[in-house]
Amino acid sequence: MHLRPLLSALAAASVLLALSGCGVVNGVATGRAANPGDHLPVQNSSELGTDDGYIPVGTSVALTDDVPAVTNLDGHLRDALTSAAEAAAERGVEFTLVDGWRSARYQQYLFDQAVAQYGSAEEAARWVKRPDQSKHVLGEAVDIATADAMDWLNRFGGEFGLCQIYANEAWHFELxxxxxxxxxxxxxxGSAA
Ligand SMILES: [Zn+2]
Incomplete structure (x- = not known):
């Protein structure tokens, strides 16, 4: 009986389960479950609060919500999202966010969690940016909650300056x-830049 391969397999399975959970609870039909992107599920959020931009897994916020994840966004990005949301609403598409601005503390938490999951800082950096490299910490990125809003933004977001940046992150948009x-x-x- 070889214990180490078994443990490795179990570790891999638990990572996959965690990622699948993230995809399902956020209501995203495709893409998210297969890839953690920059939005790993927070296992123990007791130390993170609304002031960190933390949005509990399984919930989302509106662009009009008075929470730091939204109000600390860069003004140009927020204006562009608001204009795009007004246009999308005419087609019955609603914009909500599962992530917006994050405190450096929150981003560090996500990075540390990724290091624990992937075993090294180098591997973690492929999936989660360090606080000094994250556009979320600058308030210059948002993660869109629903597949129809992502689809709308992919087709028409450019008119408002909004672009999907990473091929493996259908939910992540920047100006x-x-x-x-x-x-x-x-x-x-995220490691390609
Ligand atoms: Zn993102």
């Missing part, structure tokens, strides 16, 4: 379009 509304080519993942 990145040029003056003609064209988004830059997507990066493979």
């Amino acid at each position: 990145a379009a040029d003056d003609s509304g064209t988004c830059p080519p997507q990066l493979t993942d």
Whole structure:
């Protein structure tokens, strides 16, 4: 009986379960379950609060909500999202967020959790950015909650400056379009930049 391979398999399975849980509870039909992106589930959130931009897993916030995750967003990004949301609403598409601004403390928490899960800082950095590299900490990125809103933004977001940045993160949008509304080519993942 070889214990180490068994333990490795169990560890891999628990990671997959954790990621699947994240995808399901956030109501995202595709993409999220297969990839942790920058939004790993918070296992023990007792030390994180609303002031950190923490949005409990399984919930989302509206652009009009008076919570730091929204109010600490960069003003240009928030204005662009609001304009896009108004246009999308005419098609019955509602924008809600599972992540917006995060405190550096929250981002560090996510990074530390990823190190524990992946076994090294190098591997963790492929999935979760360090606080000094995260656009969320700057208030310059949002993670969209629903698949129909992601789809709408992928088709029309450029008109409002909003772009999907990473090919493996269908939910993550930043202000990145040029003056003609064209988004830059997507990066493979968060480690590509
Ligand atoms: Zn994100």
